[in-house]
Amino acid sequence: xxxxxxxxWCDFTWNPVTGCRKDCSFCIGRxxxxxxKGDNRFYLNDDHIVKNEDKGLFILTRPLSKNGSAIPAxxxxxxxxxxxxxPMVAQKRKPANILVCHSGDLFGEWIPTEWILKVFDACxxxxxxxYLFITMNPKRYNELLxxxxxxxxxxxxxxxxxxxxxxxxxxxxxxxFVLIDPMALFxxxxxxxxxxxxxxxxxxxxxxxxxxxxxxxxxxxxxxxIGSKLFNETWGSSLIQEYPEALYRPKEKALPHCSECxxxxxxxxxxxxxWRVCKHSKIIRQDKNPEGRHIDxxxxxxxxxxxxxxxxxxxxLR
Numbered sequence: 001x002x003x004x005x006x007x008x009w010c011d012f013t014w015n016p017v018t019g020c021r022k023d024c025s026f027c028i029g030r031x032x033x034x035x036x037k038g039d040n041r042f043y044l045n046d047d048h049i050v051k052n053e054d055k056g057l058f059i060l061t062r063p064l065s066k067n068g069s070a071i072p073a074x075x076x077x078x079x080x081x082x083x084x085x086x087p088m089v090a091q092k093r094k095p096a097n098i099l100v101c102h103s104g105d106l107f108g109e110w111i112p113t114e115w116i117l118k119v120f121d122a123c124x125x126x127x128x129x130x131y132l133f134i135t136m137n138p139k140r141y142n143e144l145l146x147x148x149x150x151x152x153x154x155x156x157x158x159x160x161x162x163x164x165x166x167x168x169x170x171x172x173x174x175x176x177f178v179l180i181d182p183m184a185l186f187x188x189x190x191x192x193x194x195x196x197x198x199x200x201x202x203x204x205x206x207x208x209x210x211x212x213x214x215x216x217x218x219x220x221x222x223x224x225x226i227g228s229k230l231f232n233e234t235w236g237s238s239l240i241q242e243y244p245e246a247l248y249r250p251k252e253k254a255l256p257h258c259s260e261c262x263x264x265x266x267x268x269x270x271x272x273x274x275w276r277v278c279k280h281s282k283i284i285r286q287d288k289n290p291e292g293r294h295i296d297x298x299x300x301x302x303x304x305x306x307x308x309x310x311x312x313x314x315x316x317l318r
Contacts, residue, residue, distance in 0.1 A: 009224050011096035016086050016119050018104040019079035081115050086122040095128045097247055107140035120151050130247055134159035138169035168193045183210045192217050196244045201226040206234045255302050256309040258295050282308045
């Protein structure tokens, strides 16, 4: 499962491992997966679910369905590895900022190191993406670091969701960030760590002075305020949403539309619709055809991949 993210500070969420044994009041993932589990007493006996009942761990070898419809979370919020999801990041060719294991804690004490290494390996096979990890158990980062297993790469970002003042992962040569949400217990007392990014959230009560306290002490660290009704009401002005330079993604340019292009020539073909050709000079020179290149009907609106008005095109590819 890899979805276009509704979380404003990342592009996609990817959940090769789901589930957690903590019961945090602010956890959206638990509420969502518990809602979609259905009658998992039945599903847990499926042959495609490998169970380690002594450790309370599960491996879902393939997606399950019932009456032709996919079951979103047959194991609910129980710790589960989904190996069929591991190749998904490599299949997405456009570089993106990907939040890993949003619906669980990949670095929980209960997660086997083997599972973590499988996720790391899948990430390394698609190095064009940035991977954002976040945990409430940052000591697991340190354990992996001491064993030489924590990947040190420009596109791996290790985040800590702050639950204790001193429980924050930082290490030389590693990209690190923090998420402060909820803010009530830590906003005024926490020492701002030497990280590269600060995320501020507000799923619970919020006071303006908490935000001001962090902003006054953040030094030159970029801050991203995660919008919500509570945050918008408390902050009372445009949210600050900054990225570290390495994670910055400029807004995408709109794709050109053939139907609006001056190089697109069309004529009616009876009841069959429009016949369109591209007569851009580069296409005519490449094809050595003054009549232009036919534009397939499915590109009546958005231009085809070979469109000269698209950037970064290799003109020799058809």
